[in-house]
Amino acid sequence: MPPFVPPFDVPEGDPFGVHNLPYGVFSRAGSDGGPADGSDGRTVGVRLGDHVLDAGAAARALGSPYAALLARPSLNPLLAAGSTAWSDVRRALTAWMTVPAHQETVAPFLYPLSSVTLHLPFEVADYVDFYASENHARNVGRIFRPDAPDPLTPNWKHLPIGYHGRSGTVVVSGTDVVRPSGQRKAPTDPAPVFGPSVRLDIEAEVGFVVGAPSPMGESVALGDFRDHVFGLCLLNDWSARDLQAWEYVPLGPFLGKSFATSVSAWITPLDALEDAAVAPPERTHALLPYLDDGATGIDPGGYDLRISVAINGHVVSEPPFSTMYWTAAQQLTHMTVNGASLRTGDLYGSGTVSGPERSERGSLLELTWNGTEPLELPDGKRTFLEDGDVVTLSAWAPGPGGVRVGLGEVTGRIVSG
Known part of the structure; x- marks a missing residue:
């Protein structure tokens, strides 16, 4: 038998050492x-x-x-x-x-x-999902609006785009994901059909967990982000692209998103990520004052998180969170600027994290360019997820003295509906 190792004798450099404590x-x-x-x-x-x-x-x-x-x-x-x-x-x-x-x-x-x-480590109150990666938004724009002069929508550089999701289907890592069914209609189909999604996808994201609430009718300023947000976790916002494409005009995501959102079993406190703080990418458009994070004394709000996406144990992407255009602080402020209240246990996702390189894309939609460029995996080609596929997100961030801060992984297995 291996020798007994006292629990406190964590190996040097362990990403879940005393510097982390999720x-x-x-x-x-x-x-x-x-x-x-x-x-x-x-x-x-x-x-x-x-x-x-x-x-x-x-x-x-x-x-x-x-x-x-x-x-x-x-x-x-x-x-x-x-x-x-x-x-x-x-x-x-x-x-x-x-x-x-x-x-x-x-x-x-x-x-x-x-x-x-x-x-599941906390009782989820409300759930909001954003769309904060410029690389992801540009890729999606090029896929679905190839003839548009700009792949970004006109509002994208002016506000963090988001939508309210379903908190009741946020599940802890390790929970099986049942393939959702619904209406779908390909562009060449004469009428919609009902059945299981055939374009089931992932979205590699980071989730932020709200602790301290705020009253209805008051907004949360950028500088108050750390007073309200307790910590973060990895998040996979599973997406049925075919259901979503048919239903989302004009009101946005619904059944294509609401069937499951997986989060890590571990919430990393923001206090453990001081050494991972970075400035966001340079702003290309002037921001309205409530979103302007360039002011003196405002936390830059970015985090250097290195994410890895694996399908059946094979790494297919490594999205860098440091490239996110909109920060979690800006998202929180925008989410409350109209007077919407915060509740303890609110969860909001960053939106799909994608970097500028193909190997850094955080969804199969982008990795396979909407199914036209299949991924080569050891067990066969993939455009979208098949039953039995296991998706695992893992990540780490720079910590004190060069040690890594590990984020709890998120894993989910697709099962037939």
């Missing part, structure tokens, strides 16, 4: 729901290497005042507590993981990841 919700073997008492049922966990800490049980054992936020079956109480509490809890967790006296107390509450079940 949050999730887990239950131990033989438990599915039930009371969050630190031993049975769902409870808040914090990842360290290949272990997860029962944060609530550790907090109680140490007499911490944060037990009321952490001994819960969801992250929502912690999310609602606000940015001061988020920073305080993170400092406490770091101490519990690194100070020998605390380690002795919390060690019994660290469990191997292989022995637990991970759940």
